[in-house]
Amino acid sequence: MDQNHFLGIREFVAIAQTGSFTAAAEMLGITGSALSKRIMRLETRLGSKLLHRTTRRVSLSSQGEVYLASCLRAIATLEDAENYLDAGQQEPVGRVHINLPAAFGRRHVLPILLDLSARHEGLDLSITFSERMVDLIGNGIDLAVRIGRLTDNADLVARQLGEQHLLICGSPAYIARKGMPHAKEDLLRHNCLIDWRRGARHAWHLRNAAGIGEAFDIPVRHEVGDGEAILAATLAGRGLAQLPTWLAHQHLQSGELIPVLHELSGETMPIHVVWPRTHYMHPRMRTIVDTLLRAAQAPGSRWRWDAPPGAA
Template sequence: MTGNPFDGIREFVSAAQSLSFTAAALELGVTSSAVGKSVTRLEARLGVKLLHRTTRRLNLTSEGEAYLASCLRVMDELAETQGFLTTGQQEPVGRLRIDLPAAFGRRHILPTLIDMAVRYQQLDLSISFSERLVDIVNEGIDLVVRIGSLKDDAEIVARRLGSQSLLICATREYLHRHGTPQAPADLLQHDCIVGWRNGTRKSWMLVDEKGQTNEHDVRVKHEMGDGEMLLDMTLAGGGLAQLPTWLVQTPIQQGLLVPVLEQYAGAEMPIHVIWPRTRYIQPKIRMVVDELLALARRDAGIFRPDQGVPNPQGS
């Protein structure tokens, strides 16, 4: 490879973000032909096509999208380091893409992230909500909060925030019509409302007489995409649901829901914050992780932090 390995990157990033050589030229103070030539030389050096050119606009190729994401990530890290060297204080800089579980994320994680975005004006957030298992490495997600057991994965790092305890409940009207289950086997005779999971076994976690947590099959009546939907269907009398205590505590206190199979309740699901494993953790990721760990310690009633529990993917 000859020449400066960084030649053309600034021009490519500007053109890729605006999808226009003309707009990139105005931003950089050069001619559009100079921008186009710089990007063409960069493509030749890399041996891949980054941009599709048409008479009307530019479009990123799949290789161009991946390269743009890498360039932006490196530029963010350089900006963070420069800010630290200039001010002597580390401050999160650049865009951070975060994916959260819908109900729990909106209620208990999002307020902290909004507070951080207000405090740190150079931090840009892209927040999404989903319950699926995302591929954080290939999907370009910087940080994920997930509830449930994790699989061993050498490409990620996980820190445990705590756990959530589960209860099975229904409305009095539903129990009056269908009866109250007395044993786990009765769940196969009831209308059960479960979280939607593509291709996964429909089961609930129950605690046996020895205190061991086991999966029990249920008869599925309704599948819902997130916890709030599960709660709404349960409150409407749609059936039994297994829900976290933080979500059903108030409806139970108000008499809107009734816990059942309480002798088998108490199963717990871990809550983790997860990010891609790299040799160098970006300051913005580390600062968000630290904020979430502090939140879990402050709000022990929700997160139920447990000490001394190993993290499957290290720390």
């Protein structure tokens, strides 16, 4: 590529960030007229008006906003590469914005990330929790862990970490009071606890006579928008819930929860780590992805829990 393609980029970014030709010229150590000429050459080469200039202020055109975003991404990539080299090609440095599913993220991903950041002083984390499928690119998220089947998206890269296994369970007190269900139709006489989702069908996936999973409509007593809260309601004897084994296994082992209809339940959902597709993967990103993959593949990992429900 002709190196002239890079002329004017530094000057354009300086103006966009300072909002002033004068301030940008002072920052770059050049004259205002020289700065204006470089911007004119850049706009001529691109065939687009990047800046609107008045006597009082400088603003970006719509094309300028798009070009600035591309310039900043390119600059960030170069800075990351330089930081990587300065760190001896070993230490991941910089900030990573991460989105995690609430209950699973707090229990099984956050401890790994905190341990990783303790071992790498230059690695900074910004972590959010949400049960929604967040738009990574639109929200500036570098990496996410997602539970559920992914849709095809050419802008994203995904690596599977494991599987989430679901089973239906209830407390001994609740089952003593309402009876043990022996067929899926028996669920119609029970209080069912579900995750709250706007407009969603109130159904659990159960296997039919052919062993194929299908949605079965259930009567809903309580809707709760958090996995930990659903677990608490189930332990309190408020009803039956379809819970992931990584959340319920300890209570199943202790007898605080009893699995029901396990021959019909057992739906699985994949767990992925997902990030925006780029030509260059930052060392800090690679470190986090590799660490999560190792944790998922470790013996005894709850991310690949696949024992029979009754043996939880």
